[in-house]
Each structure stands twice: as C-alpha cells, then as structure tokens.
Amino acid sequence: MPTLAELKQRFYSDRFASELLGAEILAAEPQHARCAFSLRPQHLNAAGVPMGGAIFTLADFAFAVAANGFSEDVTVSQNAATYFLAPAKGTVLTAEARCIKAGRTTSLYCVDVTDDQGVHVAHIDINGYTIHGK
Secondary structure, three states: OOOHHHHHHHHOOOHHHHHHHOOEEEEEEOOEEEEEEEOOHHHEOOOOOEOHHHHHHHHHHHHHHHHHOOOOOEEEEEEEEEEEOOOOOOOEEEEEEEEEEEOOOEEEEEEEEEEOOOOEEEEEEEEEEEEOOO
16 A cells, blocks of 8 residues: 555646645545645635635545545546535635545545635535556
C-alpha cells in the first residue's frame, strides 16, 4: 500500500489540480480521500466567491485519489452531479470523497466540500468508470 508521500508524488502529475489550483492530499486510504487548497484571488468569480469550476476541480481530484490511489486499475469520472449549497466564507476549501458503491466497472462516490469555517459549500455525486489493466 502506498504511503501518503508516495501518493502526493504520484498525483502531483495531475498538474491542473496540483499546480494551477494548488490542491494537496491531506489523507487517503482505499476508496476515501481528503484534499484541500487555499483560496487565492484567481479562484474567485466576479461576486468574490470561489468559482464553481475551482470547487468541482477539488472534488474531482479527491475522487481521483480515492478511486485510484490504491488500485492497479484506472477509474475516471463518467458523470457528476454538483450541488452548490452555499458560498464559502473561509480561506481553505476541503473535499472529502467516499465510495458509496464500487462494482466491477462502475462506482459511485460522494464528495463533500467544506471551508475552514465549517460552511458546507457543495455536494458532488461522481459516477466512475473503471478501465481494467492500465
């Protein structure tokens, strides 16, 4: 089983999330991950709140770590339903991805995004598709 440091190194190659967004892996185990990033001005929309795309990118990154971090197969996002619940008030967003059901080729993950002030910012349901054997 890979260590947290090994997972961070592996998923750093997801450059959009790691470099542009600044997402980092806080914790991970099979079918579960917690990732976060600190909000910067470029993450905000014209209303001064985090852009939906930045929130979704964090959620998708947490899903990727949870679904792929401990597997030889590759699972990709097939479909996602995003529910934006409230504007973030804090300066750090955290996404926690949990597997609800994993089948042979499809899976369902729930991802909750909160800020450092306890605001539940978004809920995302992600349907994954598994490609067996890289």
